[in-house]
Amino acid sequence: MATQSRRGRAYGRPVARAQRAATSLHTSLYRATGGRLGGRLAGGPVLLLTTKGRKSGRERTVPLLYLPDGEDLVLVASNGGTAAHPMWLLNLRAQPAATVEVGEKSLRVRAREASPGEKERLWPRLVEMYGGYESYQQKTDRPIPVVILHPANDERPSGA
Template sequence: MLYGKEHVRRYQETDGAEGHDWNNTTVLLLTTKGRKSGKLVTTPLIYQRFGDDYLVVASKGGAPDHPLWYKNLLAEPEVEVQVKADRFRARARTAEPSEKPEMWRTMVRTWPDYDEYQQKTDREIPVVVLERVN
């Protein structure tokens, strides 16, 4: 099973042939700009399509604080995304309260543990919408 930097490396080298299908779900690569370091950071994340957009969840396994990649995109919403061989720029935004319930259900269908993660933490776990930029 691939994790962390090895997951990113194999995904990039194989255009997602290794790493896209992971643990009975699908994974994309999200590259954010470090809000403190200014360095590019790539994170493998479970995703689902939602219309023309892609959804990811800032769960960090239900930890009390948001994951670093989410803090980075709050500071700089222009991100890079790789889905298999498709690499593109996107604008990241947190789902609005009115749209989040449907998006959350979409993500829980692919990774049921998200409901458990939300129960473990007092913070509201964000759903992030990645909108392709042409």
């Protein structure tokens, strides 16, 4: 096997299984209560992001912290500081159309990665919301992408 940096190592199988189970439970509780349970985590608001699997074509839902920015919703693709991007980011890169649930409201969105200038503007607010993002960035060699979700029914040009 090729030499690999130990920074941002992937989680082992038991941790990955536990993470999938926790995600499933969190999603179920969030939906059953309209976000009253699971709608906040580590002091920040949580949404449910549903993407289309880039290989399987199946819908995948994950709970994620988000930062409201005007009508946009901002996500951090930290994956806990591991060396690999989260699957939801790879799915959005292949198919930027997605759905989010915020409380009881469902919204179609279109995703794009923040420009360097947007990331520079948003990063301090994201770290203020959840300080773990800064330690995740320090744990990994990959730049952690910031993703902007914009309501799909608005025809405003990307990046405007």
